[in-house]
Amino acid sequence: MAAERELLRIATAGSVDDGKSTLIGRLLLDAKGLYDDHAEALAPEDLANVTDGLRAEREQGITIDVAYRYFATPRRSFIIADTPGHLRYTRNMVTGASTAALSLLLIDARTGVVEQTRRHAYLSSLLGIRNLVACVNKMDLVGWDEDRYRELEADFLAVVAELDVPAARAIPVSALAGDNVVDAGTHSPWYDGPSLLTHLEEVDVTAGRNLDDLRLPVQWVVRPSGGPHADYRGFAGQLAGGVLHPGDEVVVLPAGSRTRVARIDTYDGPVDEAFPPMSVTVVLEDDLDVGRGALIAGVDRPPVAARELEATVCWMVERPLQAGQRYLLKHTTNTVRATVEKIHARIDIDRYEGQDTDTLELNDIGRVTLRTSGPVMADPYTSNRPTGAFILVDETTHDTAGGGMIRATAEGETVATKRSPGVTWHRGTLAREDRWDALEHGGATIWFTGLPASGKSTIAAALERELLARDRHAYLIDGDNVRHGLSGDLGFDAGDRSENVRRVAHVARLFADAGTLALVSLVSPARADRENARRLHDAADLAFLEVFVDTPVEECARRDPKGLYAQARQGRLSGLTGRDAPYEAPAEPDVVIRTQDESVDAAVHRLLALLADRDL
Amino acid sequence: MTAADRQRLSHLGVLEAEAIHVMREVASEFERPVLLFSGGKDSIVLLRLAEKAFRPARFPFPVMHVDTGHNFPEVLEFRDRRVLELGEELIVASVQESIDTGRAQELPGEPSRNRLQTVTLLDAFTRHRFDAALGGARRDEERARAKERVLSFRDTLGQWDPRAQRPELWNLYNAFVHRGESVRAFPISNWTELDVWRYIEAEDLEIPSIYFAHRRPVFDRDGLLLAVSRFLPQEDGEATIERSVRYRTVGDMTVTGAVESTAATIEEVIAETEVTRVSERGQTRGDDRASEAAMEDRKREGYF
Numbered sequence: 001m002a003a004e005r006e007l008l009r010i011a012t013a014g015s016v017d018d019g020k021s022t023l024i025g026r027l028l029l030d031a032k033g034l035y036d037d038h039a040e041a042l043a044p045e046d047l048a049n050v051t052d053g054l055r056a057e058r059e060q061g062i063t064i065d066v067a068y069r070y071f072a073t074p075r076r077s078f079i080i081a082d083t084p085g086h087l088r089y090t091r092n093m094v095t096g097a098s099t100a101a102l103s104l105l106l107i108d109a110r111t112g113v114v115e116q117t118r119r120h121a122y123l124s125s126l127l128g129i130r131n132l133v134a135c136v137n138k139m140d141l142v143g144w145d146e147d148r149y150r151e152l153e154a155d156f157l158a159v160v161a162e163l164d165v166p167a168a169r170a171i172p173v174s175a176l177a178g179d180n181v182v183d184a185g186t187h188s189p190w191y192d193g194p195s196l197l198t199h200l201e202e203v204d205v206t207a208g209r210n211l212d213d214l215r216l217p218v219q220w221v222v223r224p225s226g227g228p229h230a231d232y233r234g235f236a237g238q239l240a241g242g243v244l245h246p247g248d249e250v251v252v253l254p255a256g257s258r259t260r261v262a263r264i265d266t267y268d269g270p271v272d273e274a275f276p277p278m279s280v281t282v283v284l285e286d287d288l289d290v291g292r293g294a295l296i297a298g299v300d301r302p303p304v305a306a307r308e309l310e311a312t313v314c315w316m317v318e319r320p321l322q323a324g325q326r327y328l329l330k331h332t333t334n335t336v337r338a339t340v341e342k343i344h345a346r347i348d349i350d351r352y353e354g355q356d357t358d359t360l361e362l363n364d365i366g367r368v369t370l371r372t373s374g375p376v377m378a379d380p381y382t383s384n385r386p387t388g389a390f391i392l393v394d395e396t397t398h399d400t401a402g403g404g405m406i407r408a409t410a411e412g413e414t415v416a417t418k419r420s421p422g423v424t425w426h427r428g429t430l431a432r433e434d435r436w437d438a439l440e441h442g443g444a445t446i447w448f449t450g451l452p453a454s455g456k457s458t459i460a461a462a463l464e465r466e467l468l469a470r471d472r473h474a475y476l477i478d479g480d481n482v483r484h485g486l487s488g489d490l491g492f493d494a495g496d497r498s499e500n501v502r503r504v505a506h507v508a509r510l511f512a513d514a515g516t517l518a519l520v521s522l523v524s525p526a527r528a529d530r531e532n533a534r535r536l537h538d539a540a541d542l543a544f545l546e547v548f549v550d551t552p553v554e555e556c557a558r559r560d561p562k563g564l565y566a567q568a569r570q571g572r573l574s575g576l577t578g579r580d581a582p583y584e585a586p587a588e589p590d591v592v593i594r595t596q597d598e599s600v601d602a603a604v605h606r607l608l609a610l611l612a613d614r615d616l
Numbered sequence: 617m618t619a620a621d622r623q624r625l626s627h628l629g630v631l632e633a634e635a636i637h638v639m640r641e642v643a644s645e646f647e648r649p650v651l652l653f654s655g656g657k658d659s660i661v662l663l664r665l666a667e668k669a670f671r672p673a674r675f676p677f678p679v680m681h682v683d684t685g686h687n688f689p690e691v692l693e694f695r696d697r698r699v700l701e702l703g704e705e706l707i708v709a710s711v712q713e714s715i716d717t718g719r720a721q722e723l724p725g726e727p728s729r730n731r732l733q734t735v736t737l738l739d740a741f742t743r744h745r746f747d748a749a750l751g752g753a754r755r756d757e758e759r760a761r762a763k764e765r766v767l768s769f770r771d772t773l774g775q776w777d778p779r780a781q782r783p784e785l786w787n788l789y790n791a792f793v794h795r796g797e798s799v800r801a802f803p804i805s806n807w808t809e810l811d812v813w814r815y816i817e818a819e820d821l822e823i824p825s826i827y828f829a830h831r832r833p834v835f836d837r838d839g840l841l842l843a844v845s846r847f848l849p850q851e852d853g854e855a856t857i858e859r860s861v862r863y864r865t866v867g868d869m870t871v872t873g874a875v876e877s878t879a880a881t882i883e884e885v886i887a888e889t890e891v892t893r894v895s896e897r898g899q900t901r902g903d904d905r906a907s908e909a910a911m912e913d914r915k916r917e918g919y920f
Contacts, residue, residue, distance in 0.1 A: 007627035065781065067762045068755045070808045077627040079806055091783055098785040206624060220640040224673040232672055238637045238787070243623060267668040275623040279636035279669070292644055316783050330788050333644070389786045398792040403785040 007077050008205045011100035011129065013085040013093045013120045018106040019137045023175035023196075024069060024082060030182035031071045031197060066096045075201045080104075085116050090349070090363040091316040093120065094403055097127040098389070101205050104196075105134040105156075107170075109142045113155040115350040121156075122349050125163035126312065126365070126405065128385045130207040132160060132168040135196060140174040144187040162352060164382070166207070171196050209276055210384040214242030214250065214298035217332035217377075217387070218290055222281050234265055234281035235290055240332065240386035241379075242298055244274040244282070252288055253295045254305040254375040255431045259286040276386070289434060293334035295377040295387075303387065305375035306409035307539055308341070312381075313404045314365050317394065321360040321368070327401060329372060331390040337373040338392065344368065360402075367407070374541055381405035436515045441472060443512035444616045445537055446607070447520045449530060449586065450549030451578040452564055453556040455595040456521040459549060462604045464519055475511055477504060479522035492575050498529050505533035512542045517616070525577045527584040543616055547607070548589035553578045555596060628815055632665065635803035637787055638766055639669040639750065642801045645791035646748035649677040649801075650707070655695035656866040657823055658752030658804065661812055663702065664819055665803060666750075677750070678705040682737050684729040685712040686847045686868045694824040709740035727848050727870040738774040747798045748791075756808045758895065766805045772796040809864070809896055810889055817882045827885065829862045829877045840873035864889075864896040 014020025069080040081096035083089060097103060103124035107117055117134070124132055134156045142148045153170040160168040171180055172188055173196060179185025182197045194202065222234035244250075248261045263283040264274050274280045282296065290296075297303060315321050321340060329338035344367040345354035360366045381388030392402040436442040446463070448456040460476050467474035479500075483490070487503055490496040501524045511518035524530050530546060537544035556578065557565035567573040568580070575581045591610060593603045625633065642649050651666060653659045666675050679699055699706040711729050713736075714720040720735040740746070755761045765781055767789045782790050793799060804812070816823060833844040835854040842848060844856050848870040861874035862885070879885045 005627050006624065007630045065763045065778075066783075068806065069762065070756045070806070072808070072810070077808075077811070095783045095785050099787075211623060219637070220644050220669075222670060222673050227672075229672040236640055236669070238633060267671055273623070277630060277633050278625065279633040279640070328792070330790070332788075333641075386786065389788065391785055391788045391790060393790050393792055398790070398794065400782040400785070400790045403783070 006205050009100045010080045010102050011097040012104040013083045014106040018108045019175045020106045026175045026181050028071050066092050093123050094314045102131040103129045107134050107136045109136050109138045119349050121159050125165050130166050131203050132165050134170045135173045137175050139172045146190045210241040213301050215240040215387050216296040218294045219333045234283050236281040238279045239276040241384045249299050250296050251299050251302050253377045257288050259284045303377045303379050304409050306378050307372050308410040309370045310408040311404040311406045313368050313402045315360040315402050317399050317401045327392040329390050331376050338370040341369040341371045378406050378409050439515040443515045444543035445508040445512045445518045446545045448547045449524045451556045453559050454549045454551035456549045459603050460519040460521040462600050474517040476519045501529040505536050523577050525583045545590040547591040548586045549593050551595045635665045636669045638803040641789050642748050643676045648746050649748040650680045650746045651750040653679045655691040662752045675704050678707050680707040682709045682733050684868045686870050688826050690826050691824045691866050709736050711736045728868045730868050750801045753802045754807050755805050768800045770798050813886045826863045829860050829880050832861050833858050845869050
């Protein structure tokens with residue numbers, strides 16, 4: 001590139017009265033970022049009108065959205081995201097601040113630091129902006145009183161001290177007269193700092209950029225169809241963190257495969273180095289199946305593939321956010337579904353305090369926990385903005401419902417790692433999709449629950465036969481058989497029964513992950529155990545169907561193929577489910593089979609139809 | 617120089633990386649995108665950015681020109697040659713055809729076909745089932761554009777509602793649309809006119825000859841220097857004069873004004889642009905000058 005001028009993105013927020021629009025108008029006019037025909041359409045003193053774009057807004061006399069302004073000096077180009085400052089425009093301020101490296105605040109010298117000042121400072125800090133500048137405006141109206149300025153400067157720095165902002169400063173200005181905006185004014189000999197523009201030209205534009213941890217979200221696969229480059233496979237994306245070189249060892253997430261970078265391509269030829277925010281195309285040494293949404297990361301500190309996110313969210317639509325709701329979550333180039341697990345608190349952004357709540361309304365900011373349907377390769381927002389940010393999209397209206405900043409992440413394997421917290425999940429080098437594609441079908445678990453002798457195994461075995469006849473991998477995991485080996489060490493008290501169900505649930509999940517339809521036939525009397533089995537599958541993004549084989553205990557006792565009920569009657573067996581041990585029937589099974597009303601054949605065909613229905 | 621000092625992009629480098637990112641997002645998230653190419657400088661930049669985003673593969677979308685029929689011949693010749701060089705597919709959506717089939721009506725006293733382009737564009741969207749159009753609009757062009765999103769949502773009638781725009785955070789673009797809805801995507805939203813010229817210089821891009829000073833018969837109408845052409849009858853008192861002019865924008869000949877200039881090279885064009893005090897639309901777009909809110913009205917109706 002010929003010009004070595006840098007780009008600084010600025011966010012500014014303010015209300016009608018504090019002179020923000022006048023200040024921007026002044027900056028644009030004096031730095032010659034404003035064309036005469038844009039200025040002359042309006043009254044000459046009213047610099048503010050320059051920045052009020054839309055007709056509705058001009059009529060109301062307020063800025064209601066985010067407007068982007070552009071100007072340049074020989075040293076830098078500037079983009080100003082200009083937003084209104086009122087509480088009900090919090091979402092606009094958050095939007096404007098999301099891409100900014102510097103935040104410009106206005107303090108009216110007459111009224112001093114007000115709630116709005118605290119709000120802007122907080123939002124800037126929340127959005128990860130490292131540079132804050134407060135223009136103490138209308139100094140001409142307080143007679144350029146140095147004491148007044150020093151008082152306000154101290155007030156402002158006290159606000160900043162409560163926040164996480166590395167660089168903050170104040171500048172005394174008069175936007176209307178122009179003092180200290182572009183050029184030093186004549187009215188403030190006691191001020192020896194830079195003018196606003198000089199400060200904007202000198203501040204570090206790349207502050208906060210993470211050059212340590214490689215993050216390249218795969219956006220697009222460059223794959224020519226035919227021609228001289230038919231074998232080319234390039235993984236294109238914009239660097240979100242770290243520095244990349246040819247030969248670097250990388251890990252591709254969530255698959256976990258390791259490989260090396262063969263080449264970093266651009267249209268202008270291969271490069272020796274890539275860094276944020278470059279858009280590049282990477283060629284890997286090994287032929288891996290990498291698609292959009294994958295993340296190429298450094299091997300030293302890769303992010304976790306999280307299924308649980310704790311985040312600060314700014315809510316942007318009328319429909320309030322509540323626990324249990326589902327949204328689409330877009331993070332880097334990866335979109336998953338997210339369920340709101342819990343809303344912890346709403347943040348009072350004027351007082352910086354959390355308040356208990358179970359809903360977030362439009363313009364609220366709050367802390368939430370989200371559970372996702374697929375892995376999210378996330379970092380905390382404070383360590384890297386591009387991989388710590390996400391948006392939530394309403395599945396019905398497609399509105400952008402919220403913006404989120406990740407605070408912490410957890411993997412979904414909470415059940416399995418309960419007793420062995422130090423054990424990490426080994427990801428096979430093949431992705432599940434690879435296995436399923438090879439089999440030409442996916443896996444799932446069908447869980448038959450019911451009293452002993454209710455007919456579970458009979459139906460499950462018949463279903464297994466039908467599936468195999470249709471070239472579908474299926475495997476019957478029978479509760480009795482498991483007891484001979486895997487659970488041979490377990491008895492029949494409540495704790496051991498629960499442990500048996502847990503083991504079977506894990507085995508079924510592995511079968512399903514491998515691409516098999518796991519048919520589990522197990523009394524599994526406790527509802528909580530079955531729910532755990534379901535959660536285990538949910539967390540792995542695997543389908544789980546609960547089939548309740550509903551046969552009255554009298555009928556089971558009449559059939560009694562293994563003589564269990566007879567033994568219990570004779571006092572030779574205790575703890576038989578349905579007789580002297582409780583059975584908790586499913587509250588919301590996916591399928592109910594009443595064996596007294598429905599033949600085995602009919603039940604099997606109903607299950608086959610249901611599987612087809614759900615694309616399983 | 618430390619590594620961190622070296623690992624910085626110039627502002628044009630940042631804008632280019634951002635535009636490539638937007639193009640790849642649109643290509644990934646929409647089923648049938650299209651790139652709008654007029655032969656003008658902004659869309660010439662878009663074509664180069666598309667090469668940067670997708671080569672060595674072909675573009676994952678066709679290129680479309682909404683042809684008003686009121687063209688500068690130099691621009692049409694350039695359009696066809698450029699697309700041929702790229703080896704990409706060109707669709708021409710014709711305003712003349714919209715008029716001939718009764719879809720669009722010319723009004724007396726309105727020689728410009730800019731308004732009619734809307735009909736042609738929306739019909740092409742329906743015919744080709746496009747759900748996204750990449751365009752070269754910039755936010756610095758005029759005030760209504762300053763608030764438009766990079767991905768600008770249009771309803772089933774192709775209309776823009778400035779009050780119902782989706783918040784656009786970070787570089788996370790919400791590309792979800794229902795059937796029949798669409799977006800206009802503007803990868804160079806954050807570029808200024810000077811950025812475009814400087815990029816053309818840095819990339820050594822060919823542009824139609826009318827962007828450089830040439831002698832041309834023109835006439836003065838309300839302060840605009842309009843080209844003498846068969847599309848636009850001159851009125852009494854509008855005498856033909858020959859001037860050394862160049863164009864800052866190319867569009868419908870009947871409303872696109874020329875500026876007096878002797879800039880024969882890209883460096884000279886940049887030097888003139890750096891010191892101009894009038895925006896390109898103010899100087900050269902007759903239809904936008906008609907009213908303060910002209911552009912906003914056209915966009916609400918579905919104009920690009």
